[in-house]
Amino acid sequence: MLTRLSTKRGMGVRGLVLVPTRELAMQVADVLAPLARATGLDVTLVAGGMPYGPQLRAFERGVDVVVATPAASLTSSTRAPRRSRTSRSQSSTRPTTWPTSASGGRHPHRRRDPADGQRLLFSATLDGAVDNLVKRYMHDPVHHEVDSDQASISTMRHEFWLVAPHHKNDMSNRVASRGGRTLVFARTQQGAERIAERFRESGVLAGALHGGLTQGARARVLAAFKDGRLPVLVATDVAARGIHVDDVTLVLQIDPPANGKDYLHRSGRTARAGEDGVVVSLLLRHQRRQVAMLASRRV
Secondary structure, eight states, X not given: OHHHHHHSOOSSOOEEEEOSSHHHHHHHHHHHHHHHHHTTOOEEEXXXXXXXXXXXXXXXXXXXXXXXXXXXXXXXXXXXXXXHHXXXXXXXXXXXXXXXXXXXXXXXXXXXXXXXXOEEOOOSOOOHHHHHHHHHHOSSOOOOOSSOTTTTTTTEEEEEEEOOGGGHHHHHHHHHTSSSEEEEXXXXXXXXXXXXXXXXXXXXXXXXXXXXXXXXXXXXXXXXXXXXXXXXXXEOHHHHTTOOOTTEEEEEESSOOSSHHHHHHHHTTSSGGGOOEEEEEEEOGGGHHHHHHHHHTOO
């Protein structure tokens, strides 16, 4: 996208990258920013929980690429100066990238895309919902695959531990206290906070990441997990979806995932770029069959 935009200058926002969560938006913007500077382009991050002032000033100065969460980008378009909104609607060279998880089967930004704009969709899963998006919004699409579906099997090990209810807390404490970087998944925001507090009480440095935190708190917790100050992160599916952190050697599922896609996204936080990783699921007796079915659909 940056290469294409750098070869043909224009006015207003010409590149829009939609991602499902604030954390992923921040990661994408951090990667794009130095590359954009090298090509003379401006990148602006638009995400919920951030003050509108700097965003509006960026639009006033002129922005080439916006990285945003869907709801935040819709809001910013209504608050942006009129000249910025006009230049966006008149732009005809803007590539748009958007993952399926950002839209849940609907794409509210489609009406802003010029007819001859380029659209790129990146997804870790190619299921029926993604196929519907492709058929509806993309013209004569070309499919590119970075890794095969089986690429991570040789470096990722899946383990399912059947535990009694009264042993589950002690077992998860013991796993979290191991060496290495561990990402723990909980079903709810309250559960994530409760588990992280329990880990801390047992002597394990742990933090919680979920949508109920302020953006500043979420950024601080994720930064501490990335740089190793916080070896254990307890997260909900929404908060952790798509984030990339190096050297996560174990994913612990204290609460089972809701579906096969969530299992795939959770397990994909480890064994990245050919590294080894383990996915451990703590299961109560009545959860065995459900999780076994989800795991069988993970590839």
